Amino acid sequence: MHPLLPYNIFPSGDMAITIEFGHIINTAVNEVINTLYHFFYNNPFGGCVEVVPAYTSITIYYDPLVLSKQVLNNETISATATRKIEEVIQAAGRRQPQPNRELSVPVCYDPVFAIDMAAIAEHSKMNMQEIVTLHSGTKYRVYMLGFLPGFAYMGEVDERLNLPRKKMPQKIASGSVGITGRQTGIYPLNSPGGWNIIGRTPVQLFETSGDTIHTFFEPGDIVKFYPISKNEFKNYKGGSV
Amino acid sequence: MSLRIIKAGVYDSLQDLGRSGYQHLGVSQGGVMDCFATKALNLLLGNNSNDTVIEMSFPAASIVFDKPVVFAVGGADFSATINGLPVPVMCPVMAGEKSSLQFCGNKNGGWAYLAIRGGLQGSPWLGSCSTNARVAMGGWQGRLLKKNDNIPYASQELPNNFPGKKNHIILPWYSTLWKDQSADDEIYVLPGREWKRLNSFNKTVFTEGEFRVSPSSDRMGYILDGPPVDIELKEEMISTPVQFGTIQLLPGGQMIILMADRQTIGGYPRIGHVISAHLPKIAQAKSQRIRFTIVNMETAEHLLLAQERHLLQLKNACIFKWESIFENERKPG
DSSP states (O other): OOSSHHHOOEOOOOSSEEEESSOOOOOHHHHHHHHHHHHHHHHHOOOOOEEEEOOOOEEEOOOOOHGGGOOOOOOHHHHHHHHHHHHHHHHHEEEEEEEEOOEEEEEETTTTOTTTHHHHHHHHTOOOOHHHHHHHSSSSEEEEOOSSTOOOEOOOOOOOOOOOOOSSSSOOOEEEEEEEEEEEEEOOOSSSEEEEEEOOOOOOOEEESSSHHHEETTOOEEEEEEEOOHHHHOOOOOOOO | OEEEEEESSSSSSESSSOOOOGGGTOOOOOOOSOHHHHHHHHHHHHTTTTTTEEEOOOSOEEEESSOOOEEEEEEEEEEETTEEEEOSSSOEEOOOOTEEEEEOOOOOEEEEEEEEEEEEEEBBTBBBOBBBBTTBTTBBBBBBOOOOOOEBBOOOOOOOOOOOTOEEEOOOOOOOOOOSSSSTTTTEEOOTGGGGOOOOOHHHHHHOOOOOETTOOOOEEEEEEEEOOOOOSSOOOOEOOTTTTTTEEEESEEEEEOTTTSEEHHHHHEEEEEEEHHHHHHHHOOOOOEEEEEEOHHHHHHHHHHHHHHHHHHHHHHHHHHHHHHHHHOOOO
């Protein structure tokens, strides 16, 4: 089978190779990445350490010592890794995209939690009700996880809510829902952060013990937020990972 | 058996070589800043190279061992003393119970390591004992070491001539430093994805300029003070996975080298990647002046393999040393 979409493949240092599918974030590209990610995950080549999918790229980390034993004709280990990765891409071919899960996530937009609501209102020239309707009325795709365990980069936020990142990062509480650019995301932990906080979810975004970790979101999920009151937030029970 | 932190250092944590396989969920790799020193110290003691060590910056902790211990210190040289007498770096030491280890001055380097024969016993998280202070998992209760922490280590077979209480013996083998042809302040770099997007003037600023690792740098990243590097990008950068050693260009023209506790994903232009064999060197260059030389993949891989060969030789030599210590004792008469 032929490769899925045109791509560039290049080294990211001497222990990683990146496959990049252009410079435009969209569902089609991200679906290819998600599908390819799962194929790599299930069919790793010897020396493959880990595979990390992103918006429009996948990075494959490899162990140069393992791969040094499979070098052909004086090629570099990096070239060996590239060859192995291209073999996997060819074997993956065109595949059916992974099925998407649809998730509903409760968010309390009360200004007690939405610490940047006033700034968002000023920037968007909308009132709070309009902002809530807009943010919770859109279906988002989880493009990737990163930054903190279970932090999902979701898009696309309505253009009218397109705010730049804050100049100075501030302390942000666990569960805070932020927006920046056309992205929205939820802080899974208390953390410094620069996104504009529009609400908070009572959902726990990851659970971990000594040797396991489960995240609430996975790349490819389709997410819709629904508004809840402060009381509903307080009494929220379900919805752990 | 355990060691006790008598006085806390400024940034001391349990670390190993880091956790892999979870970056796709947003879990950082973590691990020691200087993997060469860590591996060498562990191998000197007959440990696995991934055994858990204490990583320290200066001022470092003061430590007392409640029971007999075999340890080694190295990486940065913090002028270690055991029971008040100096200890060389990269050299195994046997010390009797109640021995006290202190670090008296920062001779060189940014991160010093204490390795214990048998390894330290922290709480593993996702296959690694590295401390992830943000998630508060791994290492020692997911946090930096504090006064009165008691960190256990495995009890082990001790030679008959083991020193008594508050005494010690420096063992007669050590690890040499690994050197390549680069100058002391010279860091080798592979071009990154956006390297080609620098014009020739800015490439020259990068390769000819002198940079200083800012003292405000930490385990997440080393900020570089020096002449600004400019890039003109028409398109907006899209966040991608980033690596230990990735050199990112911040909007003001300042550069940051991503280190062990970096986030999994980054969105700034990637000027270059410090070659893996020079990650220990850049890690130890905290507050120092450095300059960059662009090298090719062949050089990067050649040096990485040479470094691994050096460690393999050390490992084999040390296994032999430890075996002969115990064999001599078992000989009758």
